[in-house]
Amino acid sequence: MNTVVCMKQVPDTETLIKINPDGTGIVAEGVKWVMGPYDEYGVEEALQQKEKFKAGKVTIASLGPDRAIEAIRTGLAMGADAAVHINDAAFYEKADPYATASVLAAAVKDLEYDVIFCGKQAIDDDSGQVPAILGELLGLPVITQVIKLEVADDKIKATVTREVEGGHAIIEVSLPAILSAQKGLNEPRYASLPGIMKAKKKPVDVKIAGDLGVSGESMTVIKEMSLPPARQAGKIIEGEDAEQKAAALAKALHEEAKLI
């Protein structure tokens, strides 16, 4: 089975975010960059499907600057076969979800795939829109928040379980399709040492704007970024023992916070 995994390199979840002086973006220094956690589920699922079918190719597609190659190499070290790295400042500097999806669509449209995996959202801008826009641009069905995938032997259809409010839904979808990965889909593997060595020799096709024939124009503009107001530590509830503290807390929630 052939798959494409759209992947974004993002700041690690333990990163403290700082805003640059002109308020247009974050301070990149000191950030630990990693493969998007939801994209990791996509890479793992692509590898598992390839293993199950004992054939096929897993291609990673990523839009990002030079540093993004580290996350791409991580995916290749996990076992992906090849990658497309769209590395052009004209795209990645201001790319909103629409621009990102249009660039990715142009980069992957001629590849062979039964499924295109995406993470359900990138954990930097948290938009969660790229899978839907990509589906629209490529004319493919999109199933978001996927937690289980069973591809039929003929690869014409797949049965997909997705998370919905308060439970899950089981959906039959014709392939090719775009699936956005949610936590729970699988347990991503770590790259092995031989995998890391092999990854260095795997092909990475670097593309710039002129190669793709799309404008990559954004539909939304970030005017200004800011940090949330800092929270102050409040009061510690005192008491002789746990029961007294529990009573004092209930009283505070009732009388001070007026929440009970």
Next chain:
Amino acid sequence: MPGILIYAEVQKGEIKKGSFEVTSKAKELGGEVSACIIGSGVEALAPELAKYGADKIYVVDGPEFEKYEPEAYVQAFAQVAEEVKPGIIFTSATAQGKDFTPALAARLKVGSISDCVDLSMSGDKAVAKRPMYAGKAYAMVEAAGDPQVFSIRPNSFPVNESAGAGAIEKVTVNLDSSKIKAVVKSVEIAASEEPDQTEAEIIVSGGRGMKGPENFKIIEDLAHTFGPAATTGASRAAVDAGWRDHAYQVGQTGKTVSPNLYIACGISGAIQHLAGMGTSKVIVAINKDSEAPIFSKADFGVVDDLFKVVPPLTEEVKKIKG
């Protein structure tokens, strides 16, 4: 003021509170407020939208819309949008809204702005405030497309009763079935009446300090004591340990929540967790480690063993609620 069209979401036979919130906000902004409700047997619900300001309500009602499937719903809504020609579209950023809205915007060939927490007009254009990095930062964002499409995070705006004209129009949709490539076979929803974490007013959450899955009963009991608007949550540590399902996870790789009250039990307060619940109106931390980072964000802290604090707290809350 441009006209606003709202997607009114139905779950379990009722319109979601978030849909009323965005209807109220649309009414407050002025201009013509329309709403579109889609489903099977939903026509009777339509008048409720008028209470909160809808001047016109478009009803797409038929058995083919019984189960939510984005392609059919997007086709239906897009047909209504074609007729209404709104300047702005609002949806509620519920679980379904997060699936529907980007697909709708893509069909209308515009970008959408997801999970907005505030919104103001600048001339004919709306500018939205939305969290990024799970709430570690905020951005003011303007949409360049026409219409402008926004999904609004639940609990961001109050529900206000302010009646609109409430004219109801039934719409017949001609679905292009060649584009429907996914079929919903079944939907399994837990019998629980608990609200989703992103919409709950009170969340009692447990972390590594819960020590095991069997102990979550005590935080469930506390949550139930608060009533139907309360639910439980979990830290990533508790989910990764397999104690709770991922649907409960609060934090950067789980849900970003903003309840009136967040009670963190045995949660130390990793950066990714604090990001996901930092906008809660009141935060309570119960942890026996007085050095836990969660205390630096908590309005009320209890330094003690959660197993000794939570059960009597449940009893005290019961007493107060009578």
